[in-house]
Amino acid sequence: MVTFGNLSQFGALAFSLLAMVLLVAGVVRNDLRWIRAGKRSLVAVAVLATGASVALGYLFLTDAFQVEYVASYSDRALPVFYKATAFWAGQKGSLLFWAWVLSLFSALVVHNNRREPDSRATPYVYLVLAGTLAFFLFLLCAVTNPFETLGFVPRDGQGLNPMLQNPGMVFHPPTLFLGYIGFTIPFAYAVAAMVTGTTDASWIRKTRAWNVLSWIFLTVGIILGGQWAYVELGWGGYWAWDPVENASFIPWLTSTAFIHTAIIQERRGIMKVWNMSLILLTFVLCIFGTYLVRSGVLQSVHDFGATGLGGYFLAFIVITLLGGIYLIAESYGELKTPGALESYLSRESTFLFNNVILLALAFATFFGTVFPLISEAVTGNKVTVGPPFFNQVNTPLFLVLLLITGVCPLIGWRKASPVNLRRNFLRPAVAALVGGAILLALGVGEPYALLAFTLAGFVAATIVQEFVTAVGSRRKLTGESSLTAGFRVLWRMRRRYGGHLVHFGLVLIVVGITGSSAYKLETQATLSRGESLKIGRYELKYEDFKTYQKFNRTVYAAVLGVYNDGDRIGQLEAERRYYVNARQPTTEVALRSTLVEDLYVTMPGIGRTGEITLKVAVNPLLIWIWIGGGVMVLGGILAIVPSRKRRRAS
Amino acid sequence: MTRNVVWLAALWLLAAAIVPARPALALTETEVAEGLLCYACPGEPLTADRCRGGDQMRAAIRRMIAEGKTKQEILDYFVQEFGEEILTYPPKRGFNLVAYVGPFVGLLVGAAVAAVVVRRWSSAGRRRSEPRGSGSPPTRLDEKTRRRIEEELSHLDEEA
Structure with missing residues (x-):
């Protein structure tokens, strides 16, 4: 299966390069046959990348620990569900996932265009897709191969980080990636539109579903990430302005801006340069996000192992950015539209201001994220830029954005x-x-x-x-x-x-x-059995202690009775889990969630004489974030x- | 009526300024911990950290909260102990000010550019919509018809 995976992967790279050659030849010779062959090569990439992905999934499910990647992220005791999803737990698998999904999306684009006569622009769309695929497949084949073997078969794997053994974490990375990957399609159409000079709104109409769908995936990915942090990390929050979180949030902001101004181009035919710039920026930020996830450039809870991919990603980003800027400058004459607004008080102009705020937020977040690097380069001082900074800078911007969210959709077009x-x-x-x-x-x-x-x-x-x-x-x-x-x-x-x-x-x-955030209550106490603590309108009574084995872990659970004004309204179990192959125990959050507030309990400590330390918080209205x-x-x-x-x- | 809303808004702001805010909720450990890194684990935010060193810091925070110290006093204590590297935010001085001011300068520049663009476009728009010849004067619509047209247009808006 290792050979099959390797062959599929190398085959996919070969076909993506072939597709590029065929498409370029087709465009140069103005010959449809070459272009069709290029399209077929793209479909072949999808088939082969699927083969490679199936191979990796199979290797995980069959505990093929001779494969370095499988040995690093799985072990025998891991439940099957997590074995299958350990696929994208590390960098190598994440990149294969990227290449695989992009190849499927590319095949879908080819399929969707099957009835349309090949317009002048489509070969360029395929070319951008093939180029991006070739980049990722090259990384997989030459730099960070998921099918690399160890040369011996270890008795067991190192296991999956216990923090990642959570349903939220299973779906968070792939949904985020689906969002990142999806924006390649509108970017490809934008490039094609500029190269061929077909800069009307047709590329925007064609890619609208891709835009919104990618935006939806990005949103789901971000929300699931927050949810995972909330129920798994145990510090009571859901967003820590961690560099990798920021890296997903920044393209979300720019794509949100793009979705809004795309409507304006669709309806009024203006803001073409702006839209081209926004989709270029969004695509580059998506690649940047993918790179940042496990790059180790910025300290982050997501660094589960850094490798030397930085140079390649940086080169790809710089080439894309410079190429994009060149194309925009080159087709500026065609993109430039005589703007015609009748008034400040029009939907067009409020959309423009909403874009300014969204981009200011994106800039503030980006600036804060990379500021440690800037500061170190300029002053030699290493500073940390965490939640207090982002909350202070971004909150006023958010409030203005919120106001504009109310004004924008209801103000009339042209002139209110x-x-x-x-x-x-x-x-x-x-x-x-x-x-x-x-x-x-x-x-x-x-x-x-x-x-x-x-x-x-x-x-x-x-x-x-x-x-x-x-x-x-x-x-x-x-x-x-x-x-x-x-x-x-x-x-x-x-x-x-x-x-x-x-x-x-x-x-x-x-x-x-x-x-x-404004009305959180918090307390910490050490209790012996039978004792209780009070927080807000709740009283928590330590009633029982249980120890049991489940799947790949030993669980120590404190049973807590929840009382409100003397009435018992429920029971919570705060756990400490000791996973096989894990060095440190993990705390499992006990949560009582209602529409009004969350009662959030963790157990940071268990004493030798049976007393437990509880950290309890009441988070008002928090559930509305998920809703x-x-x-x-x-x-x-x-x-x-x-x-x-x-x-x-x- | 619009004027009434402006009055209401002004009154409301005045009320917000005058009415004494409910005494602030008690300071929480997380609020303070968010501003600190763990001294024992380089780069690890104290909120996410679970090591013994972090436990000591959190215990110290709880103790100081119980003593009635403010957030700033507690943070200052840790800065005194471990230096400014213990903070999760850049202190507001020197080059760090760039981080705090930069985004707002960006916003102002962006807003100014947008304002100029809108102004240029709107003057171009007005020039274009000016009548060229001495054709018949535009028909005046009665209020009711105009309202109906606007309403229908607003419903058509996105459906086109």
Whole structure:
């Protein structure tokens, strides 16, 4: 199987290079036959990369510890589910996953274009895809081969890091990667559009589903990462502004900006240079994110082993960036559109300002992430840039973004009339202000929290008002019931309401973040059996202690009764786990999650005489972060369900 | 009516400034720990760290919170003990100020560029929409019709 994997991998590299040669030849000779052969080579890459991936999966499932990568990330005791997903636990497998998924996406692009006569642009799309594939396959074959063998068969593998043995961690890397990889397709179309001078909005229309889908995957990846950190790392938070987290967040910001201005180009034909720049930036940042994951350049909890890939990635990034900038400069004349805005008060201009904020956030995050390197180079001082910095710099920017999120979708195109402004914003503004005043009266005194809740209320109110008005008009016209009219409005205008739903998800996330960060309660205590501790309205009683074996671990669990005003409302088990092959025990979080607040318990210590140390936190509203993430994803999906008209047309 | 909202907003801001905020919630260990690295594990944030050295630091934080010290006082204590390298954020002085100011300068420059672009575009837009000849004057719509058109347009918006 090792030979099969190696052969498939090398074959895939050979075919990706062949595809490049054939496509270039096809373009130079203006011969469709060469281009078709190039397309077929791309499909062959997909088949061979699938072969290599199946081989690696098989090696994991059959405990083939002669393979260095398998021996490093698996062991005999590992449950089958985690054996299969250890595939992407390390760098080598992650890169193979990248190449494999990109090859499948490329084959899908070829398939989707099968009926369209080969336009002048498509060979260039394939060429970019083949080039990117060749880069990753080259790394796999020549620099960091997952099929490399040890020369002997160890009795057992080193096992998977216990922290990674969690469902969230199983799905977090691949979803994030799917997002990263997906943006290669719009980037390829953008390059093709510039090379061939077809810079109208057709490339944006063709890649809209790819854009939004990649954005959805990126969102899911980020949310799952946060969820994993929350339930697995045990420090009570979900986002630590770790370099690798930032590396996924930055392309999320730039792609969010791109999705917005792409709408403007689609509808008004302007902002072409901007959109080209944004997709170039997003693609490069996705590659940067992939590279940063295990590069070791910046200290991060994600560094599970650094290798010398940096130079290759840096070269690829620099070439892509310079090539992209050259292309944009070269086709500037065609991209430049005589801008025609009628007013500052128009959707176009507010979109532009939303882009400024999104990019400022991306810049702030990027700048903070690489600042340790800059500082060391300039002053020789090593500084750490962690949560206090990012919270301080990014929070005001987020609040402005939130305000614009409410304004943007409801302001009219071209020029907003006073009637439009009054009709769309008066009631939401009043509702938000009244809501804010009530919160203030209730004692929400933290300025940032009050502002965040009020702005969140404003955005939510604009969305609700728009929906209620639309449902009302429909009911008047058709006489349908509210429910039917509601569903029909959502479905018939799904692109619009998909966007609104994404914004509504953001509102929920803001509520969750604000509540859990501004009003968190925390305590720590050492208890003997029968003793209890109090936090907020809860009382936790240490009732029992259990020890048992499960799968590949020994578990020590403290059974805690949860009381509220003397009533027993539930039971929690805080665990310490000792995994086979792991040097240190891990703490497993006990969580009681409600819509109002999370009761979050970890057990950092077990004493010799049976007493336990508990760290307990109450995180208000935290669950709304996950619910908001879900709503965002739903909105994204709703926005890309194709309409019947468009399906027929295609 | 718009004026009323502006008044309401102003009043509300005034109220926010006057009404005494609820006494701040008690300082938590995490709030302080977020600002610190573990002294024993280079580069490891104290919030994520689980070593014995980290335990000592966290215990010290809890002790100082119980003594009624503020977040800044506790952080200062650790800086005195271990130097500024113990902090998870660059102290606000010297070259580090670049990190704090840079993003906002970026934002201002970006916003200024966007404002200039919008201004140029909007003046170009106005020039274009100016009537060229002495054709018939635009028909005036009555308020009701105009409202209806706007409403229908807004529903059509994304569906096109």
